[in-house]
Amino acid sequence: MTTTPVSSxxxxxxAPAGDPVIEMTDISISFPGVKALDSVSFRMFPGxxxxxxxxxxxxxxxxxKALTGVYAIDSGTISLAGAPLVxxxxxxxxxxxxxxxxxxVNLLPNLSVAENIMLGREPRRFGVxxxxxxxxxxxxxxxxxxxxxxxxxxxxxxxxAVQQLIAIARATDVDAKVLVLDEPTSSLDADEVxxxxxxxxxxxxxxxxxxxxxxxxxQVYEISDRLTVLRNGALVGEYLTxxxxxxxxxxxxxxxxxxxxxxxxTKTRVAAVExxxxxxxxxxxxxxxxxxxxxxxxxxxxxxxxxxxxxxxLLGSGRTExxxxxxxxxxxxxxxLRIRGERRRLRTPRAALRxxxxxxxxxxxxxxxxxxxxVRDNIVLALQADRGWLRRISRRxxxxxxxxxxxxxxxxxxxxxxxxxxxxxxxxxxxxxxRWLAVAPRLLVLDEPTxxxxxxxxxxxxKLVSSLADEGMAVVFISAELEEVLRxxxxxxxMRDRRKVADLPNEDVTVGEIMxxxxxGADA
Amino acid sequence: xxxxxxxxxxxxxxxxxxxxxxxxxxLNLAVSPGFFQIQFQNGHLFGSLIDILRNGAPTLxxxxxxxxxxxxxxxxxxVGAVVAIAGALACTIIxxxxxxxxxxxxxxxxxxxxGFSLVLGAWNGLxxxxxxxxxIIATLILMTAGRGIAMLITEGQIITVSSAPYKVIGAxxxxxxxxxxxxxxxxxVVAALLTRKTAxxxxxxSVGINPVASRLAGVRARGIIWTVYVFSxxxxxxxxxxxxxxxxxxxxxxxxxxxxxxxxxxxxIGGTSLAGGRYSLxxxxxxxxxxxxxTTTVYTVGIAPSITLVFKALVVIAVCxxxxxxxxxxxxxxxxxxxxxxxxxxxxxxxxxxxx
Numbered sequence: 001m002t003t004t005p006v007s008s009x010x011x012x013x014x015a016p017a018g019d020p021v022i023e024m025t026d027i028s029i030s031f032p033g034v035k036a037l038d039s040v041s042f043r044m045f046p047g048x049x050x051x052x053x054x055x056x057x058x059x060x061x062x063x064x065k066a067l068t069g070v071y072a073i074d075s076g077t078i079s080l081a082g083a084p085l086v087x088x089x090x091x092x093x094x095x096x097x098x099x100x101x102x103x104x105v106n107l108l109p110n111l112s113v114a115e116n117i118m119l120g121r122e123p124r125r126f127g128v129x130x131x132x133x134x135x136x137x138x139x140x141x142x143x144x145x146x147x148x149x150x151x152x153x154x155x156x157x158x159x160x161a162v163q164q165l166i167a168i169a170r171a172t173d174v175d176a177k178v179l180v181l182d183e184p185t186s187s188l189d190a191d192e193v194x195x196x197x198x199x200x201x202x203x204x205x206x207x208x209x210x211x212x213x214x215x216x217x218x219q220v221y222e223i224s225d226r227l228t229v230l231r232n233g234a235l236v237g238e239y240l241t242x243x244x245x246x247x248x249x250x251x252x253x254x255x256x257x258x259x260x261x262x263x264x265x266t267k268t269r270v271a272a273v274e275x276x277x278x279x280x281x282x283x284x285x286x287x288x289x290x291x292x293x294x295x296x297x298x299x300x301x302x303x304x305x306x307x308x309x310x311x312x313x314l315l316g317s318g319r320t321e322x323x324x325x326x327x328x329x330x331x332x333x334x335x336x337l338r339i340r341g342e343r344r345r346l347r348t349p350r351a352a353l354r355x356x357x358x359x360x361x362x363x364x365x366x367x368x369x370x371x372x373x374x375v376r377d378n379i380v381l382a383l384q385a386d387r388g389w390l391r392r393i394s395r396r397x398x399x400x401x402x403x404x405x406x407x408x409x410x411x412x413x414x415x416x417x418x419x420x421x422x423x424x425x426x427x428x429x430x431x432x433x434x435r436w437l438a439v440a441p442r443l444l445v446l447d448e449p450t451x452x453x454x455x456x457x458x459x460x461x462x463k464l465v466s467s468l469a470d471e472g473m474a475v476v477f478i479s480a481e482l483e484e485v486l487r488x489x490x491x492x493x494x495m496r497d498r499r500k501v502a503d504l505p506n507e508d509v510t511v512g513e514i515m516x517x518x519x520x521g522a523d524a
Numbered sequence: 525x526x527x528x529x530x531x532x533x534x535x536x537x538x539x540x541x542x543x544x545x546x547x548x549x550x551l552n553l554a555v556s557p558g559f560f561q562i563q564f565q566n567g568h569l570f571g572s573l574i575d576i577l578r579n580g581a582p583t584l585x586x587x588x589x590x591x592x593x594x595x596x597x598x599x600x601x602x603v604g605a606v607v608a609i610a611g612a613l614a615c616t617i618i619x620x621x622x623x624x625x626x627x628x629x630x631x632x633x634x635x636x637x638x639g640f641s642l643v644l645g646a647w648n649g650l651x652x653x654x655x656x657x658x659x660i661i662a663t664l665i666l667m668t669a670g671r672g673i674a675m676l677i678t679e680g681q682i683i684t685v686s687s688a689p690y691k692v693i694g695a696x697x698x699x700x701x702x703x704x705x706x707x708x709x710x711x712x713v714v715a716a717l718l719t720r721k722t723a724x725x726x727x728x729x730s731v732g733i734n735p736v737a738s739r740l741a742g743v744r745a746r747g748i749i750w751t752v753y754v755f756s757x758x759x760x761x762x763x764x765x766x767x768x769x770x771x772x773x774x775x776x777x778x779x780x781x782x783x784x785x786x787x788x789x790x791x792x793i794g795g796t797s798l799a800g801g802r803y804s805l806x807x808x809x810x811x812x813x814x815x816x817x818x819t820t821t822v823y824t825v826g827i828a829p830s831i832t833l834v835f836k837a838l839v840v841i842a843v844c845x846x847x848x849x850x851x852x853x854x855x856x857x858x859x860x861x862x863x864x865x866x867x868x869x870x871x872x873x874x875x876x877x878x879x880x
Contacts, residue, residue, distance in 0.1 A: 329740060348739070348742075349739055349740045349741070349742055350739075350742040350743075350744060353742040359740060361737075361740060366734075366736060366737070367736050367737050367740055368737055368740075369734070369737065370729075370730050370733045370734045370737055370738065371733060371734065372729070372733045372801045372802055373726075373729060373730060373733065377726055377729075377730070380726075381726070381730055381738070381741045381743070382741040382742055384723045384726060384727070385727065385738075385741050385742040385743040385744070386742055387723070388723075389722050389723045389724045389727050389748075390722055390723075391723075392721065392722045392723040393723070435741065439742075
């Protein structure tokens with residue numbers, strides 16, 4: 001993002017009575033080439049639920065990992081209940097009373113509930129584990145959280161939600177003063193979430209400070225007393241939840257002040273005329289009620305040739321999830337998909353590629369590049385996979401392809417033999433674009449193609465998307481940066497809490513309006 | 525690779541395996557001066573080097589299949605069992621046949637043995653590619669059960685065969701060379717052409733390095749994985765024919781015993797990472813010969829049988845250590861002025877942090 005973060009370490013919210021249990025001051029952490037946290041301060045009081053808010057790359061996980069001892073801090077201080085604390089590792093953080101429950105449940109499915117809760121700190125008698133005492137202690141902890149679970153039962157017999165609660169029971173055993181819950185609700189349904197919140201409130205009343213991280217705004221507003229917002233590794237501010245309007249919060253997370261946003265002019269589009277014409281013909285892709293349990297609610301989406309459809313929404317809103325359904329990356333379990341009017345089931349990305357639908361994932365490193373292969377190999381990969389292993393693309397053709405994309409997209413270094421691992425993020429992204437363009441897609445789905453890359457590369461990619469659409473390609477463009485979505489899209493679909501809440505032509509739409517839709521209809 | 529100077533030589537991919545092989549050969553030469561002599565008698569080549577090539581052929585074959593399996597992040601522990609099954613099947617068919625000396629019988633036996641290995645390889649591939657069982661476990665099943673299958677075929681006996689055409693595979697000569705060398709060389713060339721002249725090599729490496737990204741790029745990972753396990757089983761089966769032909773007997777218990785370990789070692793010595801991805805068939809070739817030369821060295825140097833395994837282990841440890849990235853960086857850091865480069869461990873730690 002190009003915006004300068006609003007740095008207001010001075011808190012906007014009045015402190016509750018008492019001293020903070022955790023006070024992190026001016027914490028900085030850098031990784032090679034990235035300043036992950038830039039002098040961020042953060043505090044938590046006993047008996048409060050505190051939400052840490054921010055988009056991808058804001059520094060939430062880094063801050064949590066600094067607090068729980070996973071990362072060493074480069075500078076700054078942490079104090080626990082007023083006393084300075086040097087955290088040298090996760091075990092030490094836990095011993096000091098900082099417990100964490102991670103997004104993926106870190107338990108052992110083949111052990112009993114009691115063993116899972118007490119693992120590594122079982123009561124011992126004569127040097128051997130006292131199983132009776134272990135079970136009794138586990139039962140006590142479950143009782144404290146009012147959970148009716150048999151400590152002797154095997155963990156895998158329980159639902160993910162119950163496992164989550166068991167993980168919390170485990171975390172609170174070690175006399176926790178601070179409990180960190182990283183995305184605890186991402187895989188829970190509504191009933192399970194309310195059960196979790198009941199447990200959280202119980203712990204809060206017992207004086208535990210709870211750090212709650214979630215992408216669901218509704219849940220944040222329901223459970224938390226206080227918010228700290230981060231953006232691009234810097235602190236935006238600390239606020240009382242009840243005094244913060246949702247739309248304001250979204251502004252703070254995404255950047256840009258409300259006033260400047262409202263005045264921001266959207267580009268005039270030649271699209272208005274075009275989209276009328278497009279309305280008449282059969283859309284390239286039409287999804288009706290397409291959905292997947294636990295991922296995205298049934299959603300309608302239509303994309304025409306030559307059209308750029310922007311998908312706006314926060315992380316976890318369903319923007320990536322719907323993209324994965326229309327590209328075969330995930331299988332839909334409801335609804336139907338029509339391509340040029342013909343019904344299709346896209347069970348694999350390969351099937352989607354056969355229908356000339358390409359998906360560029362938001363996770364460049366894990367789901368995009370093949371690190372140890374050369375630029376050339378990475379560019380030809382999808383095309384070669386489509387042709388099958390027998391019909392190898394000749395080395396000469398490979399070189400032609402690689403060279404033409406290297407010069408067309410300005411990939412640096414301009415060396416087809418360079419390992420992709422050694423390229424910068426922006427250049428890796430261009431290599432991926434080249435891979436997808438090489439299969440000549442009719443529909444290109446770009447998920448966060450400009451995240452984490454420098455301004456120059458970003459502009460080039462935006463320009464490319466425009467010209468591709470002009471040539472008749474259908475493009476789905478997903479980005480956390482709304483300005484970018486507005487600038488490029490003919491039509492914008494807004495996602496919130498796993499469903500589509502709006503689908504509007506990009507005519508006189510402002511960033512402010514989109515943000516209102518993202519935040520929630522009521523508050524906007 | 526461009527080598528700007530002699531000092532850069534140790535960084536070349538196959539430098540250490542080749543150096544080890546050369547050192548072992550020179551050690552042999554020092555102990556027995558006639559080691560490098562190759563004689564031409566009765567139209568056949570003889571000599572210690574030829575022996576190494578011939579005796580190393582089965583290991584090379586198994587290692588060849590293993591390389592491709594390992595490139596997909598897998599491993600195939602069942603090759604030793606497949607060696608035993610193939611030998612048992614071929615020998616039983618020939619021994620039971622009324623005309624063991626007919627070429628037709630031998631061809632039939634070989635076809636059945638290799639054909640059955642296709643089934644065994646497909647079974648491994650099914651477990652790994654379709655049911656998603658970890659390769660080490662999936663192939664462990666056949667590793668244990670396979671010798672039982674071989675025992676069933678031989679009915680618990682050691683089957684001896686006297687069939688001149690069958691004996692050619694392991695002990696005969698073609699074009700003046702031992703037939704096993706010709707067969708192994710042919711399989712090596714086939715594997716090299718199959719993976720580098722088609723797109724198979726690229727797709728195997730891509731699946732091995734990043735299966736998720738490969739799937740999104742439309743690579744049919746399942747088919748690829750299936751193919752490499754089938755290929756590995758076929759290689760093992762041919763090795764099994766060679767071994768049983770050489771001793772004119774099928775022993776379900778000891779044929780190909782521990783050959784999977786030798787094959788994995790050959791692959792690792794050849795510089796292919798067990799983590800999958802980039803592989804080198806040439807490296808495996810050299811690795812297999814290092815292993816075989818090592819065995820030969822034990823005899824020529826006259827190392828006591830009781831410490832043979834220790835000696836082998838020491839050489840293998842040395843080669844692996846010399847190729848370890850940590851040690852290589854240490855060595856490089858020594859040659860450079862201090863402070864020109866951050867310590868390797870810190871860089872990797874931070875890299876790891878970025879990923880998560």
